[in-house]
Amino acid sequence: MNNPLGKMAINPDVNVRSRGVMEKCSLCIQMTQKVKLDAKKEGRRVRDGEFKTACSESCDDNAMVFGDINDKESEILRVKDGDRTYRVLESIGTKPNVIYQVKIRNSKKI
């Protein structure tokens, strides 16, 4: 467990890095997995809004949304199919899991 792989696996219980050290975002997979397992133990589906990540929780403006796109009622599905959404290099067709929304501007032109 005391190797780089093992240390990554215990996220978020990691030691605090010194200033200026960046790590790759793992999309809080450990929190996501916990939510899934809790729901499985309780014999229910994951509720909308239950998936949280460190960044989505701490953001005051709700700039980041996480969720289950298979859930017909979820906010993420509304965002994904909305008019404002796009993906980086969308024409290549890789369909990444991280999607962006166009900035709202006060004009009809995009």
Next chain:
Amino acid sequence: MSSHYEAPIRKPLVLGDKSYGDISNDIARPVETPPNIDWWIAFSIAMAAFLWGLGCMAYTLGTGIGTWGLNKTVGWAWDITNFVWWVGIGHAGTLISAVLLLFRQKWRMGINRSAEAMTIFSVIQAGLFPIIHMGRPWLAYWMFPIPNQFGSLWVNFNSPLLWDVFAISTYLTVSLVFWWTGLLPDFAMIRDRAVKPFQKKIYSLISFGWSGRAKDWQRFEEVSLVLAGLATPLVLSVHTIVSFDFATSVIPGWHTTIFPPYFVAGAIFSGFAMVQTLLIIMRKVSRLESYITLQHIEMMNIVIMITGSIVGCAYITELFIAWYSGVEYEQYAFLNRATGPYWWAYFLMMSCNVVSPQIMWIKKIRTNIIWSFVISIVVNVGMWFERFVIIVTSLHRDYLPSSWTMFSPTFIDIGIFIGTIGFFFVLFLLYARSFPVVAQAEIKTILKSSGENYKKLRDK
């Protein structure tokens, strides 16, 4: 007058009025006599290069891939260039042994043994790179689909990188089996002549009890046919899979359906060039000019010319399609290759691969030993640059200009490549003095029908 008309194009395949005994003596001589000073000089240089490369690999293993010149977005450079270069070189041996056997081309017999040895040794070099280019090579066994305790975490069967693992290991295995089977009667020949007890013991062991009975020969022929049938599709499929490493991606310059035939033709092209380089030297040094004749050299040059033309055609097709498609990313990818910061590599690739094989149309050149040697070196250099151009120019400038970057190799990158060349020659030099380098048993089967004394006899 001979009893029937023989077409003038049929030149003798074995020159010099050889008898069966002569063939045994000629082929066994390098094995039975100690090497001369030239061999030792070549071996020392190769060994030095190999040890230097080994040191570089050890440094990489201990310190990490940061010792190489790789960075985002150029995640592959010399490592995969070298890998594809070595795998490509290996394809000639299999083609000569398997495909030419099925096409009943007897001229293959003088060259197939050494060509296959070249294949085995170059696939060994190729196989080093997927291992050392991993961040954690000690976990290399994770590439294999073995049930495990991570909830049985399986490898990604969708990935061409995994298909490579299967393709290359299959290729190495089949080539080894084919090579060794063909070697059995030849090892037995040496065993039967061996006087020194240690030599006799070793060659008895590795000849697997070959007795020379008709039954042994019958099985030999049968197995050769079966293995040739197995190995022939490999010539096409292995380099197709390697091309899929690039073709299945989305990068402009990589994502193109021309890659499978283009890579296979390129592999045969560079493979035959390497065979030429090795055989032109070996036939002189080991005095095998009667077995590896000018006709063999010319035939191989013709193959180089044909496959070189296919490769040249593919280059032009790529350029045309880039323009015709109207896809600006594709168009820029090729504009960048020709005029961007790596234009010199592109120029080298074009001149070495497209221009040089075309001069082989001239008979005087393709039957000239010096020219053949020079062109073979030129082709090998050109094919290395082709892989370099494909990999690095497509990676260093792709879709988003904000990610554009430059690549330059570190001395470790270069050292490892030189190390693999050294390792290859160490293996080949050792092979040349301990293995019969010409398939003498097979040559003996064609002596009476394609040898020089037979032609003379018939023309009396």
